[in-house]
Amino acid sequence: MTGIPIGSQEVIFSAVGYERLKLRLQVLPDSILDLHIHMKESRNSLSEVVVTGTMKEVSRLESPVPVEVYTHKFFQKNPTPNLFEAIGLVNGVRPQLNCNVCNTGDIHINGMEGPYTLVLIDGMPIVSSLSTVYGLSGIPNSLVERIEVVKGPASSLYGSEAMGGIINVITKSPSKAPLVTADVFGTTWEEYNVDAAIKFSGKKFTSLAGLNYFNYANPIDNNNDGFTDVTLQNRISLFNKWDFIRKDKRLATVAFRYVNEDRWGGQMNWNTEWRGSDSIYGESIYTRRWEMISKYQLPFKEKIMLQLSYNWHDQNSYYGILPYMANQQVGFAQLFWDKDFGEKHSFLLGGTMRYTWYDDNTPGTLSADGLHDAPAKTPLPGVFIQDEWKFTNQQTLLLGYRYDYDRYHGSIHSPRVAYKWSPDKNNVLRASFGTGFRVVNLFTEDHAALTGARQVVVNEELNPEKSYNSNLNYVLKVPSEHYYLGFDLTGFYSYFTNKIVGDFDQDPNKIIYSNLNGYAVSRGVSLNTDLSFNFPLQLLAGVTFLDVYQQADRGNGKQKVVQLHAPKWSGNYLFSYTYKKKYTLDFTGTFSGPMRLPIQKNDYRPAYSPWFTLANVQLTRKFTNGMEIYGGIKNLFNFVPKDPFMRPFDPFDKTANDPVSNPNHYTFDTEYNYAPLQGIRGFLGVRYTLF
Template sequence: MKNLLSFISLFVLFCSYLNAHTIKVKGHITSGKDHVPYANISINNGQKGVFSDAQGHFEIELEEGNTYSFTVTMVGYKELNQEFTPTKREHDIHFNLMKDLLELNEVIVSSSRRAQSRQETSSVVNVVGSEFLTKNDFKVVGEGLNFIPGTRVESTCGNCGSSQLRLNGLEGPYTQILIDSRPLFSGLVGVYGLEQIPVAMIDQVEVVRGGGSVLYGANAIGGTVNIITKSPEFNAYEIGSNFGTIDGKSHDYNMYFNTSLVSKNEKTSGYFYGSYRKRDAWNANPNDVYYHLDDQGMPVGNPIKDDFSELTSLNTMSFGTKVYHQFSDYNKVAVDLKYTHDQRRGGNKLDLPEDEADITEGIDMHIGTAMINHDWYSKDKKFHLNNYLSGQYVHRDSYYGAYQAKDGFGLTTGRTIVGGSQLNINLGDIANGTSYFVAGVEYINDQINDKKLAYFDDENGKYTDDATVSNQISSTYAVFAQNEWVSNKWSVLIGARWDFVDIIDRQNHENDKRVNSINPRINLKYKLNKTMQLRGGFATGFRAPQMFSEDLHIEVTSGQGVRTQLDPNLKPESSVSYNLAWDFDKTFGIVQTYFLVEGFYTKIKDRFDNQYNYLDDGTLILYKRNSTSDAMVQGINLEARIAPSEKIAVQAAYTIQSSKYEEENQWGDEDSSTSKYILRTPNQYGSLTMDYKLTNQWTASMTGVYTGSMHVPYLPGGFINGELTTQEELIKTEQFFDMGLKIAYRTKLTKQANIQIGAGVKNIFNQMQSNFASGIDKDAAFVYGPISPRLFYIDVKIGNLLN
C-alpha cells in the first residue's frame, strides 16, 4: 500500500509538472477599434496554427517559457510578425493589424511553386482576388483579367462566343492556364474555358508574365495564369443572385452559392459551391440588311433584315467540392471534384433545330474534373513533399454549319491526366541568406478525338461515314528543379526544366512528333531600400505542335474531307524573354502608394504557320510548317495604386507595346494578304478601378477598360451597311473605353448574417465596334472591342463573411 501511495504521489507531481509547463494562451486580433475575425495565426513557420473566431479571439496551448514566433495574416491586412514567451503571469497576447488598402501582401504560389508573400517573389506577380471579382458583378473569371497589367481578354467569334486571353500581346495559345497549378486547360477546353469557371469557386487568380516553362511546361511563352480555387478554412457561407438586361429583351441571369464546413477538431473540412447562368443571345445590328447570293456570288432578291447574334446564348451550370483531411500535423490529403455543363448557341433562327438555320455554331459540353493532392511535412517543416494526380474528361457535341447543312454535327472528346511529385527543401542559411530548393517530376497525357458525325446524304440516298478531323495522343514527361537564395538585399532564382513530348497521330503516323526541350530561368531581385526594389528575369520557352485546331473545326462547314498534315521538318516553337521591373511601396502618413514600371521583350522563333489548302476533290488540308519570320513583342507595363484613406482606393494599369513580325506575314491561306502587325493587338491598352466607402453601409465602385486602336482583318462574303464586301481588308479600329459603375448597400440580416444589395451598369457609354457584318457568309471572326454592350443589373447576396 505504501508503495502504491508513493507511486500515486509521484504521478500527481509529474502531471502537475506537465501542467505547469503547458499554458493555454488566449489572444485577440484587432485593427484599430475593430476586431478581425477568421485571421490566420501561424506559429514557428507553420509548426502550429489556429484561426481567430467570429469575434477575433483564439486559444492555443503552448509550453511555458519557450519563445514563439507568431505570424498573423488576413486578406485586406498587412502581415504581422511578433514574438511571444508565455508565462503564468503573461498568457494573453494582442495583435493589432494594419489595413492593406492596396492588397499588396497576398500569399502566392505561382512564382516559385511555394507559398510566399507577393512582395517577396523574385518575379513580378499580379493577383486578382475573389472580393474584386464579386463586388464588380463579374460572373466568370475571364471578366476580371482585363484589370491586370499586360492582360487582355477578347472575343474571337461572334457566332460561337469563343474567347482568348492575351498576355503582353501574344495570342491565347501562348499562355499556360492552370487550375490549382495543374495544366488541365487543354486546347479543347481553352477555347471556352474562361467563360466556364464561375467566380463562386475562385479564391484568387495569379498572373506571371513572360516565359514560365521552367515550372509549368509548354505554352507558357507569353506567361502563366494560375486559377486558385477556394479552400475551406472556417465555417462560412454565401448565396447570391444577379440579373442584368441589355435592351429589355436580352437578359443575363446568374445565381450561386458557396459554403465551407470545418469539423470541431479541425481535422476535416470541406468547401462546396454551385453556380447557374443563363444569358440570352443579342443582335447588335437588327436594322442592317443583307441579300442572298447567286451562283456568281452576286446579291439577288429582296433585302433581308439581319437576325444573326453577336452575343451567343449561354446556359451554364457548375458545381463542385474540395475536401481536406489532416491525418496529423505533417500529413494532409485533399480531394477536389468539379462538373460543368455548358450550352451555347449563336447564329440565327435560334428557336429552330441547328440544321434548319442559315448559320448555327453551338456546343453542348460536359466537363468533369477530379484531383487528389497529398502533402507531407517534416517535423521541422524544412521538407515538404507534394504528390498529385488530376484528371479531366470532356464530352462536346457541336454543330458548325450554314445553309441548313446536314453535315455540321460533330463530336469531340478529350481526356487529360496530370500526375507528379514535387519536393520543397528549406536548405537553411547559406552565404548570409536562406536557400529554398524545389525539384519535381511531372507526367501529362492529353487525348483528343474530334470528328464530324455521319448524316443522311439525300443526293446519294445513303448515310455517310463519320469523318475524323483530329485524333491525337500527346504525352509529356518532365523534370524540373530550381533554387532560390534570399538575403536581406538580394534574391537569386535559378532553375531549369526538361520536357520530352511524344505526339501520336492515330490517323496518319507520318505526323507523329517527338520533341525534346530544355528551358532555363534566371530571376534576380535587389532591394534598393525599404521602399524600392528591382527585379529582372530571363527565361526560354517552347510550344509543341498540336494536331487539334479549333479554327479548323469551325472552318469545316461544307461537307468536305479534312486532313491535318505536319511538315516533316516541323520544329517546336521556341522563345526567349527578358523583363526588368522597378516597384515602389511607401506609406506617407495615412496615404498608401504603390508604383510599378516593367519593361518586357519576347522573341518567338520557328512560329507555326498554318496554311489552308483545298485539293481537287474538295478535301481541306491544314498544313503546319515553321515560318521563317520571327515574332517580337516588346513594351512597358505601368501600374499605380493609391489609397488616400480607408474610404477610397484607386488602381490604374497601362501597357505600351509593339507587336510585329520580322517579315510580312500572311493571314491564312497562300492567297491572303500580308502584314507585319500581329493582328488584333493594340499598341496601347489599360484599366482603371476605384472603390469609395461612402459610409459603413454604402459603397461605390467604378471600373474602366481602355482598348487602343489595332489592326483587324475582314474577310469578304458578308454585308456591311447593306453593301457586299468583295475585297479582304485590314482595318485599323477605333479606340474604346468600357466603363462600369456599381453602388451597394450592406446591413445586418440576422445576428450571424449580412445582406448586400447592389445595382449598377456596365459599359455605360455603350462602346462597341462601329460596323458589324451581316449575311450567311459573313466573317464571324470580325469582332473586336468590348465584348458586351451596355447592361444594367441588380444583385443580392447573403452571407456571414460579407464585408
C-alpha cells in the same frame, strides 16, 4: 487577456494580407477581455502570399519573380458570371472574343494569342487545348479566392503552353471559407446568375460545396443584322473541395468540378430544329466537362508533394452545317521535393507526366489510310529543378531548369534565371531571363477549319516553338501618414522562333503547316499604379504599351506583320469610395487603342479598330448581418462595334459567287471583333455571407 499591462494601452493586430488594426484598451486588474476583431484586407497587396512564380508559398514582396495578385473582392467591383469576363479588369490581360456568333474566346497576355496562356486551377493545368474554346466561361467567380498572374514565359516550371504567361486560379480553402455564401444578380438584358456555397465539416475533414447557374435566354438584335448580339447560354457548374486533417499538419486536399452548358447564337429565328441545316444559320454547342484536382503531402520527414489532376471534356457542336464532335481527356501527375537548407537557401526538384487523349470527327484523327479512327495520344514527361539563394536581406538569385521529352520533337530544354534586389522595404528591382517552349497540337487549336473538304498537310518535320524572354520589373512604394502610393513598372521582351503557322491560302483544299520562316516578337512596357488614402478612397490605374509582330519571309522578302487583336495601347482604371462604412461607389473600366483586325480582300471595313473604353459603375450597400445589395450600369457609354458580320444575309454563301451582287467575292465572316456586342445594361444583385 494575458500579457497586456494594466492601464490604458494601445494594441496592434496584424496579419498577412490585412491592414494593421490599432485599438486603445483600458485594462483593469483581473479583467478578462473578449474581443472580436474584424480586419480589412490590405490595399497594399505586396504582403500577400503567392505560389505561382516559384511553386512555393512566399510573400509577393519576397518573390524573385513578379506576380500580380487579385482577390475575389477586386472582381466584385464589377460583378461577372465567370472568370473569362472578370479577368478583363487586369492590366495587360485581354479576354478576346474570336467569334461573334458562338462567342468563343481566349485570354491574351501582353498581346500573345490564347494558346500561349496557361490557365491553372490550384497550380494544375486543367484548362488547355480543346477546353480553352469554351471552358473558360465555365469557371465561376464563387470558387475563386484569388487569381495570380505571371506575365511572360514560365516553361521552366510549368512546361508547354506557358509561353505567354500564367493565370493561376487559387480556389477557396474549405477550412478558411465562410459557412454560407450566396450571390445572385440579374441584368436588364435578362441575364441571371446564381452563386452559392456551403461549408460542412467532420472530425477529419472540412468540405466546401458550391453551385453556379447562369442563364441567358432572351435573343436581342440591337444592330439589326438578323443575328443574336450575344450567345444564349444555359450553364450549370458544380464544385466540391475537401481538406483533410492529417498528422503533423500534412496537406491533403481534393476537389471536383462538373460543367454542363448549352449555348447557341445565330439568326434570330433559329431553334434546335435547324441544328446542322442549311436553311437558318446557327452555331450550337453542347459542352460537358469533369475535373478532378488533388494535392497530397507524402508521409515522410522531408516535404514531398504529389499533385494529380484529370479532366474529361466533351463537345457536341454544329457551326452552321459543319458538325464538330470532339472528346479530350488529360491526365497530369507531378511529384516534387521542397527543401529549405537554412533560412537563405531554398531548393525544388520535381518530375511531371502529362498525357493527352484527343479524338474528333475531322481528318486530324483519322488513320494514315483514312479508313478508321485514330485518336491522338500525346505523352509529355518532364523534370525540373529550381535553386533559390538569398545572399543578403536585399539580394536573391533564382536558377531554374526544365527538361521535357516529346516523341515527335525530342528533347526540350528550358532554363531560367531571376534576380531580385531590394535596397529597402520601399524599393524592389527584379530582372529575369528564360526560355519557353510549346508543343503544339495542331488539331485542337484549328479544329473549326479542319473539315472533310480540306486535307491536312505537314511539309516538314515540325520543331517546337521556342521563346527567349527578358523582363525587368521595378516596384516603388511611397507610404505616408495620409496615403499610400504604389508604382509597378515592367518592361518585357520576348523573341519567338519556330512559330507553327497554317497556310489556308495556297490551296483551297489543303491546310499546309510549317514552321514560320522568320521570327515573332512581343515587347512592351506596363505600368500599374495604386493610390489609397487614410480615408476610404482608392484609385487604381494601369497602362500597357505593346509591339507584337512577326517578321516572316512570304516569298517576296521578309515583311513585318502586326499581330491580330494586339492593341498598342490598353489599360484599366478603378475608383472606389466608401461612405460611412455602408455605401461603396465603384467606377471601373478598361480602354483600348487601335488593334489590327482580320479583314477580307477589298474589305470596306477598317483594318484597325478605333479607340474605345468600356466603363461600369456600381453602388453597394452593406449591412451588419452580412448582407450586401448592389446595382449599377455596365458599358456606361454604350460602346458597340460596327459591322461585326460580313454578308449576314447570306450565312451559307449560297450567292457568294455571283459576280453581279458580290463583285468583291466577299464571304460570310464572323471574326471581325474587337469588343463585346452587348451595349449598355443595368444590373441588380444581392450578396450574403455567414461566417
